[in-house]
Amino acid sequence: MSASERPGEDSLIARFFAPIAGDGALGLKDDAAFLTPKPGHDLVLTADALVERVHFLPEDAPGSIARKALAVNVSDLAAKGADPAGFLLSLALPDGWTEAWLADFAAGLGEASRDFSCPLLGGDTVKARGPLTLSVTAVGQVPTGRMVRRTTAKAGDLICVTGTIGDGALGLKLRAAPAWSQGLSPDEKAHLADRYLHPQPRHRLAAALREHAGAAMDVSDGLAGDLAKMMRASGVSAVIDTDRVPLSPAAAKAVQASPDLLDLVLTGGDDYEILCTLAEKDLDRFRQEADRVGIPLSVIGRVVSGHDRPVFRMNGLERRYDVGSYQHF
Amino acid sequence: MSASERPGEDSLIARFFAPIAGDGALGLKDDAAFLTPKPGHDLVLTADALVERVHFLPEDAPGSIARKALAVNVSDLAAKGADPAGFLLSLALPDGWTEAWLADFAAGLGEASRDFSCPLLGGDTVKARGPLTLSVTAVGQVPTGRMVRRTTAKAGDLICVTGTIGDGALGLKLRAAPAWSQGLSPDEKAHLADRYLHPQPRHRLAAALREHAGAAMDVSDGLAGDLAKMMRASGVSAVIDTDRVPLSPAAAKAVQASPDLLDLVLTGGDDYEILCTLAEKDLDRFRQEADRVGIPLSVIGRVVSGHDRPVFRMNGLERRYDVGSYQHF
Numbered sequence: 001m002s003a004s005e006r007p008g009e010d011s012l013i014a015r016f017f018a019p020i021a022g023d024g025a026l027g028l029k030d031d032a033a034f035l036t037p038k039p040g041h042d043l044v045l046t047a048d049a050l051v052e053r054v055h056f057l058p059e060d061a062p063g064s065i066a067r068k069a070l071a072v073n074v075s076d077l078a079a080k081g082a083d084p085a086g087f088l089l090s091l092a093l094p095d096g097w098t099e100a101w102l103a104d105f106a107a108g109l110g111e112a113s114r115d116f117s118c119p120l121l122g123g124d125t126v127k128a129r130g131p132l133t134l135s136v137t138a139v140g141q142v143p144t145g146r147m148v149r150r151t152t153a154k155a156g157d158l159i160c161v162t163g164t165i166g167d168g169a170l171g172l173k174l175r176a177a178p179a180w181s182q183g184l185s186p187d188e189k190a191h192l193a194d195r196y197l198h199p200q201p202r203h204r205l206a207a208a209l210r211e212h213a214g215a216a217m218d219v220s221d222g223l224a225g226d227l228a229k230m231m232r233a234s235g236v237s238a239v240i241d242t243d244r245v246p247l248s249p250a251a252a253k254a255v256q257a258s259p260d261l262l263d264l265v266l267t268g269g270d271d272y273e274i275l276c277t278l279a280e281k282d283l284d285r286f287r288q289e290a291d292r293v294g295i296p297l298s299v300i301g302r303v304v305s306g307h308d309r310p311v312f313r314m315n316g317l318e319r320r321y322d323v324g325s326y327q328h329f
Numbered sequence: 330m331s332a333s334e335r336p337g338e339d340s341l342i343a344r345f346f347a348p349i350a351g352d353g354a355l356g357l358k359d360d361a362a363f364l365t366p367k368p369g370h371d372l373v374l375t376a377d378a379l380v381e382r383v384h385f386l387p388e389d390a391p392g393s394i395a396r397k398a399l400a401v402n403v404s405d406l407a408a409k410g411a412d413p414a415g416f417l418l419s420l421a422l423p424d425g426w427t428e429a430w431l432a433d434f435a436a437g438l439g440e441a442s443r444d445f446s447c448p449l450l451g452g453d454t455v456k457a458r459g460p461l462t463l464s465v466t467a468v469g470q471v472p473t474g475r476m477v478r479r480t481t482a483k484a485g486d487l488i489c490v491t492g493t494i495g496d497g498a499l500g501l502k503l504r505a506a507p508a509w510s511q512g513l514s515p516d517e518k519a520h521l522a523d524r525y526l527h528p529q530p531r532h533r534l535a536a537a538l539r540e541h542a543g544a545a546m547d548v549s550d551g552l553a554g555d556l557a558k559m560m561r562a563s564g565v566s567a568v569i570d571t572d573r574v575p576l577s578p579a580a581a582k583a584v585q586a587s588p589d590l591l592d593l594v595l596t597g598g599d600d601y602e603i604l605c606t607l608a609e610k611d612l613d614r615f616r617q618e619a620d621r622v623g624i625p626l627s628v629i630g631r632v633v634s635g636h637d638r639p640v641f642r643m644n645g646l647e648r649r650y651d652v653g654s655y656q657h658f
Contacts, residue, residue: 010558026478029562031405031546032375032469034476037366045450046361047466049419051457076360090378090419090464121374128380130459135419137376137466140361147363149355217360229339233358 009125016102020110022086022119033121035085037141044082044140044147048073052094052131057175062101063108064197065134070109072220073138074116074201075272079218081148081210082140084118084203090135092128116203146210148276153215153234155305157277160286162202162295164248165223169268170261171196180258188250195248199272208289209276216276222267224321226275227310231303240301242266242314266312267321277303338454345431349439351415351448362450364414366470373411373469373476377402381423381460386504391430392437393526394463399438401549402467403445404530404601408547410477410539411469413447413532419464421457445532475539477605482544482563484634486606489615491531491624493577494552498597499590500525509587517579524577528601537618538605545605551596553650555604556639560632569630571595571643595641596650606632 018028025033037043050069052058074084089109093102113120118138142148171192174181181189202218209216215234219226223245231238247255247265255261278286283299290297301310309320347357354362366372379398381387403413418438422431442449447467471477500521503510510518531547538545544563548555552574560567576584576594584590607615612628619626630639638649 026480030409030479032373032409032411032476034409034471035372035374036473037370037372039368041366043364043366043372043468044361045364045415045417045466045468047417047419047452047464049421049453049455049464051421051455054455054457080359080361080363082361086374088374088376088466090376090466092378092380092421092462092464123376124378124464126378126380126383126462128383128460128462130462131457133421133455133457133459133462135376135378135421135453135464137374137417137419139372139374142363144365147361150359151355 012102012125016106017120020106020113020120022121024086025121028122035121035139040144041141042144042147044077044080044142045137046073046076047135047137048076049133049135051133060197062105066105066109067112067198069134069136070112070116070118071199071201072272073136074118074203075199075218077138077140078201078203078206079148079216079274080140080142081146081206082142083206084116085139085141086119086121087136087138088121089123091123091125092133093125094132095129116201142210148209148213148216150215150217150230151233153230153236153277153303155236155303157214157303158280158283158299159238159240159277159301159303160297160299161219161223161246161273161275162205162297163273164246164251165219165271165273166251166265166268167192167195167248168199168270169264170251170254172270173264180254180261183257184250184253188253191248191250196270199270201272202274202295204293205274205290205295208286209274212278212282212286213276214278216274219271219273219275221269223271223275224267224312230275231310237304237306237308238301238310239304240310240312242312244298244300246296246298341431341454345435346449349435349442349449351450353415354450357451364450364468369473370470371473371476373406373409373471374466375402375405376464376466377405378462378464380462389526391434395434395438396441396527398463398465399441399445399447400528400530401601402465403447403532404528404547404549406467406469407530407532407535408477408545408603409469409471410475410535411471412535413445414468414470415448415450416465416467417450418452420452420454421462422454423461424458445530471539477538477542477545479544479546479559480562482559482565482606482632484565484632486543486632487609487612487628488567488569488606488630488632489626489628490548490575490602490604491534491626492602493575493580494600494602495580495594495597496521496524496577497528497599498593499580499583501599502593509583509590512586513579513582517582520577520579525599528599530601531603531624533622534603534619534624537615538603541607541611541615542605543607545603548600548602548604550598552600552604553596553641559604560639566633566635566637567630567639568633569639569641571641573627573629575625575627
């Protein structure tokens with residue numbers, strides 16, 4: 001389709017994005033949206049950008065790309081104990097975009113928006129002679145003063161993660177260099193691939209986190225690196241029992257067959273699980289609430305005083321991962 | 330500087346962006362920022378993306394690019410009657426970025442942030458193998474239910490604009506094809522160039538707009554096109570006295586020398602002035618408040634019933650600009 005046959009921005013918005021917009025978006029016909037905050041609540045704001053070939057691959061389904069862009073932002077809100085209130089999307093389209101691509105993208109975005117209870121509030125669509133770039137700003141709400149911080153982990157607290165760790169990184173590796181995966185069943189491979197493509201933000205855990213967590217963040221850049229960030233930001237350190245880091249059956253099988261993959265599991269990104277600390281006395285109630293919303297929870301270690309990088313213990317060996325400081329970009 | 334010598338994202342944030350961040354940004358050390366809304370207020374949210382060679386030129390000073398990215402978003406807030414509360418920035422850096430460029434960019438952003446009373450709340454920095462792309466989400470506040478809409482212009486109301494129209498488009502044209510500008514003085518050329526580079530958002534008019542305006546939007550895609558949008562969204566039309574459209578001395582001189590430039594003045598973009606409607610009885614008070622905050626105001630026409638494109642009248646001739654429907658991208 002030549003550029004001259006393409007519809008203008010207003011027409012695209014009306015056809016593809018207005019149907020998935022929330023009330024305050026005014027049908028996306030205005031310059032801005034409004035949001036009436038719940039009385040006694042703070043707004044929580046986060047922005048994450050995704051770039052083709054960095055955060056997703058060009059052959060990914062448009063609906064999956066859209067879902068991921070929203071999911072990684074809702075994951076940040078969840079870690080802060082915030083309930084989603086809406087999002088804005090800036091979309092920089094490459095030269096070769098088509099209406100069919102955009103229709104699929106918008107359909108995936110709408111579905112994710114409903115799944116995460118996070119309506120589209122506004123945004124911008126521009127043409128860029130470069131890779132597809134998406135920037136989402138997500139807005140959430142917490143009772144005033146109750147946003148869960150990254151800087152408030154205390155020595156003595158337990159360290160927990162939700163779900164399983166390493167699936168996303170293995171899912172990406174499946175596509176780039178799959179030799180190690182010969183022992184996996186098709187279902188196991190599909191599980192890992194899906195975990196890379198379709199992060200599951202843990203927004204249903206938000207209320208329990210703000211009730212019980214001492215500190216929290218989402219695991220997006222790898223467990224070891226993100227844990228190191230949270231501990232450093234809190235002025236403490238951590239000891240992790242590597243055996244207790246929860247792995248999916250597929251990831252466990254992969255690591256058993258190729259033990260070297262454990263490093264990838266612990267340092268690779270794309271988990272979008274919640275990493276949090278809490279007082280031991282609060283564990284039972286926190287676990288009950290996680291159970292109630294169907295989110296698996298694992299205690300993997302403990303916050304300790306000190307400023308060293310977190311220690312991962314296994315089979316009597318101690319390992320400190322040298323990550324977090326070398327993420328050049 | 331090779332990629333391996335470049336600092337990581339955390340270090341860049343700490344050095345360049347944390348110093349310009351607002352209170353709720355928590356030093357940009359967390360995954361999200363919080364904002365405690367004023368009681369009885371709505372949040373107003375808007376996002377605008379800027380792409381190199383589309384919205385600015387690669388040779389523009391980094392500080393000017395930063396200022397423009399924030400200014401165009403604050404301009405949207407102003408048009409909605411919203412006082413700025415903060416912004417988030419997603420920055421997709423091209424391969425060739427340098428620390429010096431980023432330092433100048435952050436300095437310009439900080440200065441603009443202070444000028445517009447709009448603190449940095451968060452964002453994301455990613456590397457993209459493409460043009461520099463900036464996406465800003467700006468957050469403003471209005472008393473609950475008082476956001477000024479685009480869809481509420483009423484037949485019989487006056488139509489006003491702030492400042493002067495056409496300078497930005499002429500400023501851009503100066504750089505691309507300056508033959509027409511021979512009769513302008515260096516100061517006049519500098520004025521036009523500066524108006525393209527450094528939009529002046531009219532945030533100080535926000536309170537007066539929500540008090541008096543019937544409908545408003547900012548003029549970013551050209552007066553004729555944006556007026557047509559606002560009238561269509563409101564189900565009305567407009568009659569404009571072209572002679573009353575305010576021109577700067579430089580623009581007036583350019584149009585006098587090359588009358589064809591009038592079309593560019595009326596349809597070109599990058600004005601970032603406020604277009605609004607109001608009841609005639611409210612004009613005096615609105616003008617007093619605009620005077621008080623030092624913002625020039627011109628009545629340029631009147632809202633009329635009907636669904637035709639707005640008419641621009643001059644010297645007994647009527648002109649309808651065929652714009653707004655052909656903005657392919």
